[in-house]
Structure formats: structure tokens, C-alpha cells
Amino acid sequence: MEITRGKEFKSDKAWGAKDIANMNGITTRLHWTDKAYKWHVNDGQEVFVVLDGxxxxxxxxxxxxQSCILNSGDIFYASIGTEHVAHPKGEARILVVESEGSV
Known part of the structure; x- marks a missing residue:
């Protein structure tokens, strides 16, 4: 059992992560960032939840x-083959659920 205070998490680098769980090859990771990621396509599906920012x-x-603004509490689902990139507006904390080893 572990409690993670998502709004308090901060990494020493953009997109640094805390591993929360790995359930049968599906990972849940908490990311902190203040910089854009890179355009990518995941190996599988991805659930992207903005916890803060x-x-x-x-x-x-x-x-x-296309683009959309995601606020705290919003969820973006990327199906297989969806090319995407996240651009935070300042600091953001994001929970990502995806296949282990995905980009």
C-alpha cells in the first residue's frame, strides 16, 4: 500500500516520472513536466490524465x-496509432497509463 500526493510530486527534469504500478504489463506513471514532449505514436493505447496544471x-x-486544452481532471485517450504530443502551459502533473516500455 502506498499513497502518492500527485500535486506535490516534482521531478528534477521534464517528464521525469514516479512509477506507481505495473499490472500485467500495463504501467501507471506520474509525470511532472514544464516542457513539451515529442510527437510520438504509442505501441498500444494510452490514457493521459491531467492531475494538476x-x-x-x-x-x-x-x-x-488538431489540438485541445486539457485542464486538471481532464482525460485524453489515445487509441492505437494516434500521433500526439503534449505541451504543458507552465508546470503540469500527469498520470499516464500505457503498455510497459511504450514511448
């Missing part, structure tokens, strides 16, 4: 770039 999520649908 604001993130602009860019993604491509049918090859067309």
Missing part, C-alpha cells in the same frame, strides 16, 4: 493536426 494536447486525425 493545463496541457495543450496536439494530435493528428486523418493526417490533420
Amino acid at each position: 493545463v496541457v495543450e494536447m496536439f494530435y493528428k486525425e486523418n493526417g490533420i493536426e
Whole structure:
């Protein structure tokens, strides 16, 4: 049993993470960042939950770039093959659930 205070978590580098759980190859990780990630496509599905802060999520649908603003409590689901990149507006804390070893 462990309690993690998500809003208090901070890493020494952008996208640094605390591993919360690995359940049969599905990882749950808490990330802290103040910088954009990189465009990528995950090996499987991804659930991206903004716990604290604001993130602009860019993604491509049918090859067309789009974006949405995610506030604290919002969830972005990336299905297999969804190209996307997260751009925090200042500091953000994000819970990511995805296949182990995914980008």
C-alpha cells in the first residue's frame, strides 16, 4: 500500500516520472513536466490524465493536426496509432497509463 500526493510530486527534469504500478504489463506513471514532449505514436493505447496544471494536447486525425486544452481532471485517450504530443502551459502533473516500455 502506498499513497502518492500527485500535486506535490516534482521531478528534477521534464517528464521525469514516479512509477506507481505495473499490472500485467500495463504501467501507471506520474509525470511532472514544464516542457513539451515529442510527437510520438504509442505501441498500444494510452490514457493521459491531467492531475494538476493545463496541457495543450496536439494530435493528428486523418493526417490533420488538431489540438485541445486539457485542464486538471481532464482525460485524453489515445487509441492505437494516434500521433500526439503534449505541451504543458507552465508546470503540469500527469498520470499516464500505457503498455510497459511504450514511448
